[in-house]
Amino acid sequence: MTIHDLPQGMIRATGTTGPHEGYMPGFGNDFETEALPGALPQGQNSPQKCNYGLYAEQLSGTAFTAPRGQNERTWCYRIRPSVHHTGRFTPIDMPHWKSAPNILPQVTSLGQYRWDPIPVPEEDLTWITGMRTMTTAGDVNIQVGMASHVYLVTRSMEDEYFFSADSELLIVPQEGRLRFCTELGVIDIEPKEIAIIPRGLVYRVEVLEGPARGFVCENYGQKFDLPGRGPIGANCLANPRDFKSPVAAFEDREVESRVVIKWCGQFHETRIGHSPLDVVAWHGNYCAYKYDLRTYSPVGAILFDHPDPSIFTVLTAPSGQEGTANIDFVLFRERWMVAEHSFRPPWYHKNIMSELMGNIYGVYDAKPQGFQPGGISLHNCMLPHGPDRDAFEGASNAELKPAKLANTMSFMFETRFPQHLTQFAAKDAPMQEEYIEVWNQIEKKFDGTPGIK
DSSP: GGGGOOOEEEOOOOOOOOGGBBBBEOOOOOOOEEESOSSSSSOOOOOOSSSSOOOOEEEESOOOSOTTTTTOOOEEESSGGGGGGGGGGGOOOOOTOSSOOOOOOOOOOOOOOHHHHHHOSOOOTTTTEEEEEEEEEEEEGGGGGEEEEEEOSSSSSEEEEEEEOOOEEEEEEEEEEEEEEEEEEEEEEEETEEEEOOOOOOOEEEEEEEEEEEEEEESSSSSBBOOOGGGGGGGSSSSSEEEEEEOEEEEOOOEEEEEEEEETTTTEEEEEESSOOEEEEEEEEEOOEEEGGGGOOOOOSSSSSSOOOGGGEEEEEEEEEEEEEEEEEEEEEEEEEOTTTTTOOOOOBBBEEEEEEEEEEETTTTTTTTTTTTTTEEOOOOOOOOOOOOHHHHHHHHHOEEEEEOOOOEEEEEEEOOOEHHIIIIIIIIIIIGGGGGGTOOOOOOOOOOSSS
């Protein structure tokens, strides 16, 4: 992407060269970037007067007194302070975007569920109107839990902007390409990449190649972080250098604009006479970023037994209870399978965590039939699940030579909270009513005699 690809009227700082032009590498770094020379103050955060007549403003992602290693904030130098980017708020209805708690007595969330890909309708749908909530968990009002969504986007937002005071959004594209024009810069994403938009950041979403469909994990709790590697050591899994944050970019446009805000599960709109994307320079560690899932380096068993799926965690959002996440984002991508005298696919199990899976492309090894790209499955807290009969028989009788698991990329949004279906998921989305039957053909092999059957 070059500066000429940006929306008309947007000015961007010079970024790194090569394939990451327009981005700065690193996870949790303290970045600094300016779109105009001298716009970023040196030696202090809030000078009496800022260059270019800019206003200094701090965006805080944590409490002021959070420990240094967890404290997140960014200083913005902008054309107008944010208080000028909102007027009086008017409540609006977003019928398909739901927040927790959303427990419906007429909907049974207890069960093992799977859905075909949700078709993208022909109607105009923006990032806001095209969001379809599948499950909710926890409580948005006390900032614990999550929601999972599918986005269906056919039209760019035009002079329309959005931010969530409730959550950060983890975005997983499955079809199409999107551009996020944020206060802190521009992020383009496509399938096999993800993006994180932090709580409170204003942005506009444009369709670069559509229609676009993908998955969203809305995190109400502590923000996503890299998991500890423990005895794995300093490398592999998701490496910090592969995360990319945008360089500064701003708009100076006097145009009637609509700003939509999500707050405590409710939506409001306000009208202003200009673009709110007016941050000319910024420095700090609270910002949006993207990550290429093809750079994830999986670690697994190289002798026997299948590892726990937690070994494939890309990002984790802590819960306050050590070792038990508010959310884990887990990736199952191409990898070698070499375990000896072992059942290689994921084993049968029940889990205290609730698992929502999405298929980005290819075939998932535990469900070779029926789990389509763009599809979703849900195995809720303490509900048993595992390979279907064909997967079990195939893995039980396969020749155990090294084999490349290819053409596959799926993921999991895993949370310690039960996930409750929305009305849309239960009634409108293309649920596979027969999914529970995939385990009906599993045979009883026990006959009371010793030996392996």
